[in-house]
Amino acid sequence: MSQPVNWFPGHMARTLRNMAERLRQVDAVIETCDARIPVSSRNPQLDQIIGDKPRLLVLSKEDLADPAVTRDWISHFRRQGIMALACDSTRKNGVEQVRKACLTLSAGRIERAAEKGRMGRPARAMVVGIPNTGKSTLINSLSGRASARVEDRPGVTRAPQWVRTHDGLELMDMPGVLWASLGDRTCQIHLAATGAIKDDILDLPEIAIETLALLVRLYPDAVRARYKAETLDLPPEELLDTLARRRGCILSGGRVDRMRFSTLLLDEFRAGRIGRISLEQPETEE
Numbered sequence: 001m002s003q004p005v006n007w008f009p010g011h012m013a014r015t016l017r018n019m020a021e022r023l024r025q026v027d028a029v030i031e032t033c034d035a036r037i038p039v040s041s042r043n044p045q046l047d048q049i050i051g052d053k054p055r056l057l058v059l060s061k062e063d064l065a066d067p068a069v070t071r072d073w074i075s076h077f078r079r080q081g082i083m084a085l086a087c088d089s090t091r092k093n094g095v096e097q098v099r100k101a102c103l104t105l106s107a108g109r110i111e112r113a114a115e116k117g118r119m120g121r122p123a124r125a126m127v128v129g130i131p132n133t134g135k136s137t138l139i140n141s142l143s144g145r146a147s148a149r150v151e152d153r154p155g156v157t158r159a160p161q162w163v164r165t166h167d168g169l170e171l172m173d174m175p176g177v178l179w180a181s182l183g184d185r186t187c188q189i190h191l192a193a194t195g196a197i198k199d200d201i202l203d204l205p206e207i208a209i210e211t212l213a214l215l216v217r218l219y220p221d222a223v224r225a226r227y228k229a230e231t232l233d234l235p236p237e238e239l240l241d242t243l244a245r246r247r248g249c250i251l252s253g254g255r256v257d258r259m260r261f262s263t264l265l266l267d268e269f270r271a272g273r274i275g276r277i278s279l280e281q282p283e284t285e286e
């Protein structure tokens with residue numbers, strides 16, 4: 001992927017301004033990141049905006065990530081003094097802990113409000129993060145209703161929306177926000193592979209080739225098993241074409257249908273069909 005130029009959509013810039021303005025209204029911030037890429041999926045601009053507002057970092061989609069690596073990440077963040085939890089909002093695993101953490105983080109401001117005579121007001125949290133990291137799904141899971149729109153593509157939530165839960169939480173769903181430069185090449189590939197960047201701003205076969213190279217390096221057995229690969233010891237492009245042929249992704253005339261297999265590979269990775277895979281591990285980041 002060449003560096004995307006002028007791709008940064010207007011609603012993201014608007015959301016950043018909105019976040020800063022609305023932060024006063026909330027007691028705490030829930031930041032979602034993708035458990036498979038907890039470094040690349042954190043927008044570096046958020047630190048400045050959130051400042052010292054109490055924050056919970058949620059490693060979402062933990063069902064798709066390698067459980068041992070996720071445990072390492074949680075310890076890593078806690079060592080840094082960051083309150084972090086992993087959760088799978090689609091199956092409600094870890095969601096109750098998120099609720100409790102949110103109440104704990106909000107307690108100070110709620111007590112101060114009570115001292116001023118505002119008794120029993122709900123805890124308010126703003127849910128922020130990059131696109132497609134499950135903010136709206138987490139909110140629906142906490143509220144027990146499909147209040148916020150959810151889809152398997154980035155950029156679904158377009159405007160801030162308050163959602164109330166029946167047990168004393170008010171959550172503000174925010175649109176996902178990326179940052180204009182999208183980090184280095186590795187970061188871009190990680191974002192693309194997990195579906196945080198729209199597929200139409202990328203060269204899909206390039207992303208698939210680089211994702212495959214990552215998978216082969218980190219989880220060779222899973223790739224071998226899923227794609228019945230005899231050998232993985234080929235240059236990445238050649239390996240992609242070989243696996244594509246094995247899957248029958250062939251055009252008339254016998255050429256490999258690289259686009260079809262690239263889409264298939266990325267879909268399968270994103271759906272967890274290759275296995276529970278973490279592309280980033282704390283040791284390699286430190």
Ligand SMILES: Nc1nc2c(ncn2[C@@H]2O[C@H](COP(=O)(O)OP(=O)(O)OP(=O)(O)O)[C@@H](O)[C@H]2O)c(=O)[nH]1
Binds near residue numbers: 131136137175
């Ligand atoms: N496997 C799995 N899928 C999840 C989880 N949370 C969300 N998803 C899926 O991820 C996709 C995106 O979820 P959303 O809740 O729309 O993500 P979002 O962060 O609100 O996205 P934007 O509004 O675009 O910023 C949907 O297909 C969800 O079903 C999870 O914990 N595990």
Ligand SMILES: [Mg+2]
Binds near residue numbers: 137156175
């Ligand atoms: Mg959303």
